[in-house]
Amino acid sequence: MKEEDVMNKRSLPLLLLAIAITAAAASGCKDTTAERSGSGEEGEAAVKAKVSPYPAALSYWVPMNANVAATMDSFAEIGVYREMERLTGTKVDFQHSPMGQDKDQFHLMIASGKLPDVIEYSWSGVTKGPDNAIKENRIIRLNELVEKFAPNLSKVLRDNPEFRQLVLSDEGNLYMFPSFTPDPGSLVYNGLAIRQDWLDRLGLPMPATLPEWERTLTAFRDMDPNGNGRKDEIPLLLDLKVMNTGHALIGAYGITTGFYNDSGEVKYGPVDPRFKELLIVMNRWYKEGLIDKDYATVDQKLKDAKMTEGIVGAMAMNIGYGIGTYTSAMAQVDPDFRLEGAPYPSLEPGGTSIGQMAYSFNGRGAAISASAENPEKIVRWLDYAYGEAGQLLFNFGIEGESYTLKDGYPTFSDTVVNNSGKLGVGYAMTRYARGAFAGPYISDKRFNEQYMSMPQQTRAVAVWSKADHARLLPPLTQNSAESVKITAMMNDIQAYYEDRVNKFIMGVEPLEQFDNFTASIRRMGIDEVLRMKQAALDRFMKR
Incomplete structure (x- = not known):
């Protein structure tokens, strides 16, 4: 469309809108100053002046x-x-x-x-x-x-x-x-993305289970998929905060790293024995060089640098600032660069995993x-x-x-x-x-249709949408007393959780201490937090 056509199309709606605003000011949407002044001279003057409703x-x-x-x-x-x-x-x-x-x-x-x-x-x-x-x-x-x-x-x-x-x-x-x-x-926007061009170069299928992911990451480590002759690949760039949001990897065990809804009962994933199973896998991957050794100190700027350097094989990311941003950034640098959304991995073929979906x-x-x-x-x-x-x-x-x-x-x-x-x-x-x-x-969904202008973005959302979303909690409202207690308890619990989880993954803390880890979280009040979260969910369901 020519520029003059655009301007002609634009002028009529704006003229109508200006008329509408003026009419609103002169009629039903009058200024509250006039309303509070009653029918006296001051009120009439305000109405005559057509005071803005805004x-x-x-x-x-x-x-x-x-x-x-x-x-x-x-x-x-x-x-x-x-x-x-x-x-x-x-x-x-x-x-x-x-x-x-x-x-x-x-x-x-x-x-x-x-x-x-x-x-x-x-x-x-x-x-x-x-x-x-x-x-x-x-x-x-x-x-x-x-x-x-x-x-x-x-x-x-x-x-x-x-x-x-x-x-x-x-x-x-x-x-x-x-x-x-x-x-x-538009509510599914986060999941694992993988270098499809690396998979193609090595003749590997898209991984769908945790064992398949382990074999894929091992190949990324050993087989020089970026083709530079150096063993500089980072098979998986781990970000625990993104994992907390999207439930990548942990969702394979039917739990999350936080609170989730198990058939109407609120539960907390880190105290579940299945959480230890994930930590065992993460610890092994870290020791074997499948996870970035510096993952715990990598901020967004460093993540961007490593991705655009072409050395990262997989990472949990968003559809926009993730697949879209990195694909655009690498278009001229490496024409072969191709990110694809990977299925949320399950434990076994045909299994399910909790995935990300917003309310x-x-x-x-x-x-x-x-x-x-x-x-x-x-x-x-x-x-x-x-x-x-x-x-x-x-x-x-x-x-x-x-x-x-x-x-x-x-x-x-x-x-x-x-x-x-x-x-x-x-x-x-x-x-x-x-x-x-x-x-x-x-x-507006028409925004998302254009925001996800790349076919790999559309495919990623389709793949990520197949995850299990039934266990995700709705946004709950805590009352005043609950909120104060939960905030105080969860500040301590979350800090302890993040510190210990990183130590478990990196091998600083032996996994034999997992029972002590869960016992400490219980002493810090997680059962009381769960009781209050449950009350909030029950209230929500009665709204």
Whole structure:
């Protein structure tokens, strides 16, 4: 489509939207200043002045995203928020915590009581829970405000009762504007990926069981699959945090490295005897050089460097920042480079494994602080993202710049898809929209269809989707008393777990000490945590 055609198509929707906003300001969506002033002269003056239904300015705290940080300093630079300012007149002061300090900065901010107008965070993991944040006058209950001033979100919740069950707290509070992903195909995004070109070069099949993986990794170690004549290959680059997220390898034993749902009963994988079986395998792989010897100290930057150096054979990764990023980065460096998603390995042929699958709501959303002025205006501003125009804006950015409508289908422009920068298409999309990462809007599956533009990405999702997802826990809400206890106990348990697991894998701690390991976790209170998690699951099922 020619540029002038794009601009002509763009002008009419924007004109209609401007008319709609003006009409809304003059009619039902009048300013609350006028409402509170009654029918007096001051109220009439406000109505005549057509005061905007949106706030003139607001402060907005949100953790910095890695995709954004790669090319921008603030969310204010993203096209979606530049356009939101143009459409609504609202100037947003974004406040970001430094990368990696989100949790600490959030709790310091909440404790201080000096709060911005909007706080976007993963509220399901907040100490004492969101209900207590309402009781302590940190954020406000939104049920009535959303019903009155947020027609778009109200419709979404009415039309999708399963979303409402996920979003409401145990006490029935709607406490934030949620991040929704309705499309099941967009909820699977993590799993093991392997160098298919190495498999082809060595004449090996795709491994599907743990024994097959061991034989494959051994071949990667011994048979010079990268063809440089040096024994520099890292068969498997292990990342325990990613394994915790996606359950790669551990899922073969029917457990996870955290909490999971066993037919309605909450259980904790690391105290299960089957966890020791995994550690025995990991310890053997580490001793035999099948796992990167430095895996415990490798950060994201080092992982990227090792992958793009062409020495890693397999790693658990995401579909975007993973298969997409590395494939794009290696396209010119090594034309033979080919990553493919591998099945979640089972113990035996034809067996099953727990895999990664997110829920349509993961606990993240934008709450309004109790200190915010004109919360009804902020509600209207946040609600914009849940309407048809807002869904296009938040997922695809600015029409005519980052996307065009082709037969009604929002199609990313060459500026995004054919981005020549080495960061890849995901970063290019992030310069314009929030589709590449969660936020207070509804994820559009048409974004994912283009985000996964590479056939190997589509194939990976299809393969990873075959894993067992029945044992994954929904996002649970702990009450205030439970949350304080769980946070205190799990901080100690998790630190102990990570320290001991690495020592077991690297052989620093003998596996004969596994029973002492599980006994220590029980002394630290895991059984009480399980009791409280079980209570939360029971409450969730009764919502």
